[in-house]
Amino acid sequence: MSLAVAQGFLEDVFVQLAEAIVHSQSGHIQLARQGFFEHGAHQPEKYLVEDPVGDKKRIATIPEVQDVMARLSFSGLLNNGRADLSVIGEGIEPDAENRLGTSLRIVAGRRLASTDKYGAVVGKGVAKSLGLKPGDRVVVVMSTSDGAMNSVELEIVGVFQSFSKEYDDRGVKIPLSAAQTLLNTTGASALVVLLHDTAQTQRLSHLLKERTVWRDQDVRTWVELNDFYLKTVELYKMQFGGLQVIILVMVLLSVVNAVNTTVFERVSEFGTFRALGNRNSDVLKMVVAENALLGLIGGALGVVGAIIVGQVIQRTGVPMPPPPNSELAYVAYVRVTWFALAGALAVGFTATVLAACVPAWRVSVIQVAEALRQSQ
Amino acid sequence: MTIVVLEHITKEYRLGEHMVRALDDVTLSIESGVFLAIAGPSGSGKSTLLNIIGCIDTASSGRISVAGHDVSGQTPDQLASLRARTIGFVFQTFNLLPVLTAAENVEYPLLQMQELDKEDRKERVQEMLELVQLGKFAKHRPNQLSGGQRQRVAIARALVTRPELVLADEPTANLDHKTGEGILALMRDINRKLKTTFIFSTHDKKVIDSADRLVGIEDGTIRLLGVRKEGQWAITNLSRKGPAQPAKKSQSEEESNA
């Protein structure tokens, strides 16, 4: 039972982690031009999606799609009137991004809103380096694709903190329109797709690849964009394997103990059987068969218990502290799968049968007279 | 005809560093069809002797033959089969299975006899229950029966395989005196009717008179052998030192001396 519940808990952790990743930054699927995901960080203006508005509309007609938003990356210099800092920026659509969710935590001021035509939120490190606070004015300068210098004046509306200090030291977010002005383009770097259901990710990614929204498109799922997810899952599964072994050993030991006690309490009964002409092997079979039956019943009860516990936790949830690297506390649920239940049943059954073998053997080889003496 | 032959049987138990000699050079032969009492004080070796005769314990040395089978070299499975067909057991503590009815308890030893089908078994069980006057109690569980009734179920169970030999280790020790006498009288009746050999042990001198053979045991050695004819015991005293000393005693004398 505990095995099934523990496994269900882990399944849920994976699901929650996946949701957290999807909603922190990456969305379910991102589309960009070939090369952007590899080299776009240095020269975002080289990999522009030309008609983001039209492409967004086309993708949005797919029923599984909940939201599509454009992002435009840039790199430039941020100037506060006294000093420059080279920054990595992103133009975003504030409303859609807020629907997607973010892992960024605002430490001063507020988030970008669609009404902020020339607002900006900057990383904590950026704010510290340039001595910025909400309300301050800054200028972003960058060279456009045709070689000219371009600049936009912005007002700081908020300061954010992410998982990564490096990003906080360089990161700037501004409205998409402001970024487009800066790069002198109507394009975007990437389209971020949010689905109604995470389980549809693979299917939709295939679909988008086949539809070919634009010619040299590159479609990436959130799993591909966050390679640490699979690593984390692997790590957790390994740890769970260890946990499983521990639970197994505990189960085995307690079953051995229980079987031992019940068998040895009945030594004289088995002695009687053998005096009446049962062979050692008959007694052995009897004890093992009896425990197999008990194991089956016990296992079945455990499965029922696991289902009930799973249901109860599913209804109420267990509030969990935020995982490391994250600010969000979350509510854990248990996803008890049939597979886990069958596994637990098999473990319970095998454990009892195995546990029965040793005492059964000991009882069957003890002298009959000795066994009978125990009743006196 | 003899059914049990014991030759120079010795049985030692290890108790810590000491060896306890429960039986010391016992030689005895038992005729078929007798109703034999093994009498002796507690700890004298009665149970040990019965266990060895019943092939549920092995002697440290000596030779045993039961119902024509030399037991010494046999495998546990051969012994189990010998017990299943030739020997019936009645225990001091009855040892019935509490979850089974009286009839099912009696039927249990028959389950190993593949040659019997369900009908045969049912018939035999009913026959045995009637023999012990429990025909009406077939469906009762042991805990719904009195001590005497339980022991009668146990006797039926011991007899159901039609064994040549029934061994009863202090069958009356857990019963009051009157019930115990009833049990012995029943066994005695069956002994006469079916010609089954009965060997029972007791530390109660009063029940000895239902027997027709007597083995007196003390400290693991046979001290006295008795044969009863026409209500009179013919007693042979065996002293460790010196040769056997035949003696003839009356019943009342025997009681006061044993």
Ligand SMILES: Nc1ncnc2c1ncn2[C@@H]1O[C@H](COP(=O)(O)OP(=O)(O)O)[C@@H](O)[C@H]1O
């Ligand atoms: N399993 C054993 N281990 C050690 N000593 C034993 C064991 N069984 C019997 N004995 C000893 O052997 C002697 C005879 O015992 P037993 O045959 O049970 O006597 P009885 O049945 O006449 O009371 C006693 O001294 C008893 O303590």
Ligand SMILES: [Mg+2]
């Ligand atoms: Mg005894």
